[in-house]
Amino acid sequence: MAEHQKEEWDLPQMLENVRQAEERISDQRLETAIRQGLELGKARRRNVGLRRRVTFAAGVLACGLAVLFGWQLWPPADSGTMTVMGNSPSSSIPERVLSMMSEAMKKAAENGLYQPINKATEKDGYRLTVDGVLADNRTMIIFVNAENLNNTAVKEIQGNFFNANEDTLAEAKKYGLSSFDSNLSYENRNKPSKSYYYTLQFQDTPGQMMFSEEVELDFGSSSKKLDLSIPLQLDKEKFTNLEKSVPVNQVVQIGEHQLKLTRAVLNPLSTTLEFKATSKLKKEGVANLKNAKLYLGETRKDQFQYFLVPRDSKSELLSSEARSLSAIRFDTLYYKDYSEVTLRATGITGNTAEKGKLIIDTEKQTLGPDSPMRLKEIKRTKDKTELHIQHPITKQNPESSISFKGNFTDQSGKEYSIQEGSFSKEDSSITISSQEYSQPLTFPYTIYTDHITQQPIEFRIKLK
Incomplete structure (x- = not known):
């Protein structure tokens, strides 16, 4: 029991709450959540295309979208609802x-x-x-x-x-x-x-x-x-007119970073908290919140609160280099009747960005000089060419990850789109169209390195 819970609890009510929570969590959902959590711990994957491989952990888009999976106990149903x-x-x-x-x-x-x-x-x-x-x-x-x-x-x-x-x-x-x-x-x-x-x-x-x-x-x-x-x-x-927007406009300062929670957006299937992050550090942004939880109901002394954990988060470019948090999504509160919720976190994950260019001659199957990466193989079919690349990020820094842009250029500077791909800490797979290119090809990428800053963070959000 937490230290702040001094008062005697109503044991029958606690057991009833646990029973209700168990009913709301299917075995399949629990198994899936645990499996995703274990896989996410091994590597954060990034997808250029929009594909979901059910044999591997889910990826996120390479254009700077960070996905954080979570699992939670659903709170008891509230009697109040919104009219739709x-x-x-x-x-x-x-x-x-x-x-x-x-x-x-x-x-x-x-x-x-x-x-x-x-x-x-x-x-x-x-x-x-x-x-x-x-x-x-x-x-x-x-x-x-x-x-x-x-x-x-x-x-x-x-x-x-x-x-x-x-x-x-x-x-x-x-x-x-x-x-x-x-x-x-x-x-x-x-x-x-x-x-x-x-x-x-x-x-x-x-x-x-x-x-x-x-x-x-x-x-x-x-x-x-x-x-x-x-x-x-x-x-x-x-569903066009069902979205409810609640302005918040609260700011916290964490070292050289400023994080502003601009609004809460309530939809029937999700609750989204939107942020605007700025930093005095050119190459570093606020990538995410550490141990974020959304506590439900008004905060009262010595009272237990149900909470939600994030389902995913979204980042965007803060400058030409750094990437920062723009939104966190939770399960829906749309049909609940909470007058207040509180977002708490134990700190932030700062994100330093270093850009680079991967130069590949797909005909000769060679990399450009002084490339930090290694070309494992190139697979060709009539319609597509798959490039399999290995990079040394894990050995250099275990907290680093790589993200390729969604396009590349040939020797003349003509731009093409990457069809799809998956990127992890250890290796990358990029798929492009099989056609004649002016060699070599250049693929811009960014290596992101995380830095954790511990600091209690709290936003109290009035929904009514």
Whole structure:
């Protein structure tokens, strides 16, 4: 028991709260959260494309989007709610979808935010169905069901998001996609029939998109990749006017850094705290908050408070070099009746940025002189070229990570887009279109190094 909890607790009420919390946390959600936490501890991955590999930890966009996974106990439901328009009876939602929904998801669905899709596609005995989508201004949850009719072993599954021209980066920038995650566990990928969902976080949720999965089937001595695509069309009128903005405008000073919490944004599926960070240090910004928690309800002496932990965070360029925190997302408080919440943290993670350029001749398969990296291999197909690179960041500084820009140039300075890629501390994989280039090619990158500053931080946020 914490030291400040001096008063005698009501034991029956405590047990009831624990029982309610257990009901709200499914075994699958708990297993997924633990697995993601363990994998995140091994390496922070960054994706240039918008792909989710369910066999590995989720990545984040290389354009400076940092993802922090968390797990929490849901607080007890409050009696008060906010009024929203629309109605979606639970009878119209498939049972397999309802069984995956958290209490917050069900509440949003009850208020008309679930949109049935009921579209399917099938290739080589593998059938993919999108049952429906739960969406608000900033969040899209895509409920899918996959049937492996031939019971062939599945080696890998990737979820993809793109527009009609299959331009993932342009779509990401247009709608401000900050994270793309799946709750499908490694253990469940080979079930003959499985239901799961993808969660996409946007600055502005699109009304239409192309959703697809790339499924790699394992035949032992060989493998085969299947691309299954389903177009999604949403009615944005169902959620366009539901967002609630609460101005905060509170500032804390941490050494040479200033962090301003500008506002809290409440949506039916998420709570977002938006920041503006500045620093006197040219090459360093506030990358994130350390041990951030959002405490629910008014702060009173000697009283226990429920809290939420971040689901992810978003960063942006503070200057031409440094990157700083711009938003932290938590689970929704939209249908709760809290008059006040408090954000607390134990300090900040400062982020120092050092830029560089990776020069590669993809024809000769050589790197430029004095390159700190090593070219492992180049794989070519008719449509794409994969560059596999190893870098020594782990040995130099275990708190460093690398991020490539979304574009590169040829010898003449002509610019091209990177199609997709994944970046970890140890190595990088970059995919570009297979075509004739004026060699060598130049890929700009930034190495970020974290520095922790311990200092208690608190923002008290009035919601009413």
